[in-house]
Amino acid sequence: MRKRHGRYGFDAPWPLVGLFLGAILLLALAVISFVVDVAAAGVAFTFGGLYTLASAFSYLYTTRRGKFAVWDEELRRLRGDERVLDLGCGRGAVLLTAARRLTDGGRATGVDLWLSKDQTGNTEAAARANAEAEGVADRVDLVTGDLRDLPFRDDGFDVVLSGLALHNIPSAEGRAQAVREAYRVLRPGGLMLLADFQHAPDYEQTLRDLGVIDVRRRDAGWRYWYGGPWFATTIVEARKPTG
Incomplete structure (x- = not known):
């Protein structure tokens, strides 16, 4: 895919911000849980935080790169x-x-x-x-x-x-x-x-x-x-x- 020169912003930016903030919060709760020796909660918060972080990066990839790759392939038929x-x-x-x-x-x-x-x-x-x-x-x-x-x-x-x-x-x-x-x-x-x-x-x-x-x-x-x-x-x- 060729390099883009325009500025295309972010699709629905607030859900993206929410995902990143949610991941940070969950991982912070995981740290607190381990500090106070509640290991089960710490493990749960860790998995939740990593899962939410992965979702955030998926969203970010789509809005900044992935959708362009899909449309580039779709429009090769022109x-x-x-x-x-x-x-x-x-x-x-x-x-x-x-x-x-x-x-x-x-x-x-x-x-x-x-x-x-x-x-x-x-x-x-x-x-x-x-x-x-x-x-x-x-x-x-x-x-x-x-x-x-x-x-x-x-x-x-x-x-x-x-x-x-x-x-x-x-x-x-x-x-x-x-x-x-x-x-x-x-x-x-x-x-x-x-x-x-x-x-x-x-x-x-x-x-x-x-x-x-x-x-x-x-x-x-x-x-x-x-x-x-x-x-x-x-x-x-x-x-x-x-x-």
Whole structure:
């Protein structure tokens, strides 16, 4: 995987901070337990602390490196001339991974409401600065918009992507509407890749309700764990029917 030049922040930083603080607390309790000669408690706190620390490092690896490796592999299939849309692009982790592969006239468009709840420093300016740093600003467009009401024409994109954005929509109907909008702007025969650690079966069902047959869910693997397999990321992959 090539070196990244942009600044992509941390995904949902407060849970990450909580994991590290929890590990420190448990290990401190382990030390206290051994000092006061309560060995059983000390052993339990030690295992709990090490387990929580491992979860914290898993989370840190995913947000800083693992997710980039997964998307780099997913997007190797691009030819280079596609029109790509990234839903909830944030600071551009997925968007710019795609843009680097668009070397034959393709364009990458990112759409977001630029909220900072689930990513540090999530602003349009940060995404634009990252596009400049990565050397792909000439093929990247940034749009402020709601995923439930995309400001794009029907069948306008060859590829529609999303990396851990749809779950931020609070209602089930809102998430289904976002998937329907993604489907609307995807051209017939186009590729959709929706990565999330929640609601993936619902995304698949919404696509099936739209008549998509070529759709499947798959585990993105350990590099996309946010702390462990209980927060594994699932990828919903689909092709829009051509007829």
